[in-house]
Amino acid sequence: MRRIKFCAGHRLFGHGGKCEHFHGHNYVADFFVQGDSQDDVGRVLDFSDLKKRVKGWIDEHWDHSFLIRDTDENAKQAxxxxxxxxxxVMPYNPTAENMAKYLLEEMCPEALQGTGARAVRVRVWETDESFAEAAIQNQHDSDDSYVTSETISL
Known part of the structure; x- marks a missing residue:
């Protein structure tokens, strides 16, 4: 697992509450990877390589950006x-659940291509107390995934 921190803004189109307004979070994303084998050193993937690949993508696309839904024309215009x-622009509302899903299903296969490692779970912390997680149930079939969210009482 590698933890990546980033800052981003979003709004939840059609939410009806205060989250429909532009606002931001200091996100934390945890990337859980597995592989079928280890290298000669004993690693599935070097932590620094995992960081370079996933943080590189996040830095380029999400860090200090606004995440908006593809049908949110008002946000695009503004x-x-x-x-x-x-x-x-995301294909669905940028909830923590959908962000985890996007990272797991879209970004990770691209970013980890050629490494022999695959992401099996991504957890996105929106606050210190709340996270959402997307995971692959059958870890050899990336089409079989689920998304869940949880609030932690501290």
Whole structure:
């Protein structure tokens, strides 16, 4: 597992509550990877290589960006008027659940290609007390995944 921290803004299109407003979080994403074998040193994937690959993608696409839903034309228009501006369009609302799903199903296969490692679980912490997780149930079939969320009382 490798933990990556990043800052991003979002809004939940159609939410109806305060999360429909633009706002941001200091996110933490935990990436759990597995492999069928270990290298001569005894690693599935060197932690520094995992960091370079997943943090590199997050830094390029999500860190200090706004995550918005593809059908949220109002947000696209508003963010396009701000120069400079960074936003990332997602195929669904950028909830913590959907962010974990996107990282697991879309980003990780691309970022880990050629390493022999595969992501089996991604946990996205939106706050210190709340996270959502996407995981592959059958770890050899990336089409069989589930998403869950949890709030921790401290």
């Amino acid at each position: 963010l396009s008027m701000v120069v400079p501006s960074r936003f990332f």
